[in-house]
Amino acid sequence: MKKKWFNVTIILIIIVTFSSCKEKKDSERVFSDISILDTLTFDFPIRRVSLKGQNFYSYDFYNKSLLKHDLDFQILDSLGKWGEAPHENLLIRNYEVRSDNRVYIFDTEKHSFKIQDFSDSVYFYHKFKSKVDRGVVISDSLLFTVSDRAGFKLDFSVFNLLDFSFKPVQELNALLDEEYSMLTYEGKLYNLDKKIIHTAYFSDFWFVxxxxxxxxxxxxxxxxxxxxxxxxxxxxxxLNGSSEIILDSFGNGDHVFMLSNVADRNFPEQRVLDIYDINNGDYLKSYILPKHLDRLPTEGFSLDNNKVGVLYEDSIILIQLN
Known part of the structure; x- marks a missing residue:
């Protein structure tokens, strides 16, 4: 099937706004309750779970493959496996399942982007000339990409799939124009309601x-x-003795959910889900997340109606946020 591309032009005249990180009105968390809806257990650990339509998707890191599940998390299909030609081993930082049920994949190891379905039909493939290790889809013809440049600096660009050209996002690159920013500001990247979110793992920093x-x-x-x-x-x-501040981040509507590695003093052995407003960066509220089989949560994903899934290696707890 031939893929039809639509040309979209973005004028990169960007306004940069900042919120104060020194004087905070209130650094106390405000907690709300949760209700546990269900617990699911698997035979192996999965990562990067997402929901699209009537299917869940996940990444099997051990086998370097993407998995397609039904709503009961039974595996329906897989894409990419170790040593099974013509399948490819997929080392994935970012993937997205679009409305056409095709998977848009950024392969970190191959520095490539491709569009493929679970029947192994490849609709588009491009190997970047620079070391792009992740990105998100902006439109049918544009990608937001992350790579590194001289001095181990993060480099953000918009990549045009029609003419294979990069357009640097100058304001972001200038903002992080310091040596080793690819380490100090490394983080989670995703697309939410026509906004790209980046939440740093180790530094007090996130942008929209x-x-x-x-x-x-x-x-x-x-x-x-x-x-x-x-x-x-x-x-x-x-990084010298630095632990992660934020373990994972995901969003729904106007809310950004951050799985924090910074415990509350009243719950020192549990992790916290902090909620922020995507429109102004304001902190809203928090939820204490339960342990499961003495394990702490490592990732999360959004469902609907204030429901989220929380990942515990080979288990998922489905939670209602009250």
Whole structure:
């Protein structure tokens, strides 16, 4: 089947706004209750769960494959497996299932982007000339990509699938124009209601790029955190003793959900789901997440009607947020 592409032009005149990260009116969490709806257990750990239509999707890291599930999480199909030609091993940071039921895949290892279905039909494939390791789909012809440039700096661009050209997002690149920003500001990237969200794992920093309005808004988390230190060891670089502030991030509507690794003093052994407003970066409220078989949650995903799924390696707890 031939893919029809639509040319969309975005004028990259971007306004950058900031929220204060030094003077915060209130750094106390406000908690609401949850109700556990169901618990699902698998034979192996899965990651990066998403819901599209009447199907769940997940990533099997061990087998480097994408899985398609029914609403009861029974596996219906898979895409990519170890050593089974013509299947490919997929090392995926970002994937998205679109309304046409095709999977839009950014392969970190191959620095490539492709559109494929679970029948192994490939509708589009492109190998980037630069080291693009992740990205999100803006439209049928545009991608938002993340790569690294000289000095281990994060590089954000809009990539045009019609002429295979990169257009740097200058304001974002200038904002993070410091050595090792690919480490200190590494984070989760996803698309939510025509806005691109990036939440840093190790630093007090997240941004919203509204590509319809060509506007970048930069926010901070509920609490202040120091930027982690980068050290050189044996010719390599690493963060010095830095633990993750944010483990995962996902969204629904006007809300950004952040799975925080920063415990509350009243619940020191449990992780917290913090909710922020996507429109102004304001903190809204929090939920204490339960342990499961002595395990802490590592990821989450959005459902509907204030419902979320929380991942515990090989288990998922479905939760109603009250």
């Amino acid at each position: 790029y509204n590509y319809s309005l060509n506007k970048v808004s930069v926010y901070d988390y509920l609490f202040d955190y120091d930027k982690p230190e980068v050290v050189t060891i044996g010719g390599g670089i690493m």
